[in-house]
Amino acid sequence: MSEFRIVDKLQKIDEDISRKQLKYHSKRILVSKEFTFDAAHHLHCYNGKCKNLHGHTYKVIFGISGFVDDRGIMMDFVDIKDIWKNQIEIFLDHKYLNETLPPMNTSAENMVVWIYEKMKEALETSSEKYDGARVEFVRLYETPTSFSEARRDWMAE
Numbered sequence: 466m467s468e469f470r471i472v473d474k475l476q477k478i479d480e481d482i483s484r485k486q487l488k489y490h491s492k493r494i495l496v497s498k499e500f501t502f503d504a505a506h507h508l509h510c511y512n513g514k515c516k517n518l519h520g521h522t523y524k525v526i527f528g529i530s531g532f533v534d535d536r537g538i539m540m541d542f543v544d545i546k547d548i549w550k551n552q553i554e555i556f557l558d559h560k561y562l563n564e565t566l567p568p569m570n571t572s573a574e575n576m577v578v579w580i581y582e583k584m585k586e587a588l589e590t591s592s593e594k595y596d597g598a599r600v601e602f603v604r605l606y607e608t609p610t611s612f613s614e615a616r617r618d619w620m621a622e
């Protein structure tokens with residue numbers, strides 16, 4: 466069993482590590498963040514329970530790839546959260562989706578593409594901040610065991 470240990474010396478920039486050492490590689494990497502939201506909807510032209518107004522606790526997972534900057538950071542997780550909160554979630558959380566989304570059947574299959582497009586648009590308007598950042602996938606869980614996914618190669622026009 467190992468003993469609890471407190472570090473002897475906290476590493477200091479420009480003394481123990483140089484700034485040029487912060488960027489360990491130049492490879493494309495993927496960062497991922499997930500969020501949940503609660504919303505109500507119903508489906509049109511559908512002969513199951515979902516034709517009636519009902520709600521879900523949805524889970525969204527984003528996979529965003531790009532290249533690290535001189536600090537060795539591709540995209541701060543806080544930045545992903547800010548995009549989610551300010552540009553996407555405002556249309557979804559505690560909303561009647563049939564009212565707040567563009568005219569569509571509010572199926573997970575349609576919604577995941579809309580969410581993908583919103584994140585893609587947000588990254589494109591911040592392209593100077595992130596090197597090569599792009600949405601690789603968005604996964605939308607409607608229930609804990611059922612999801613739809615949009616992937617970059619499928620979204621290519």
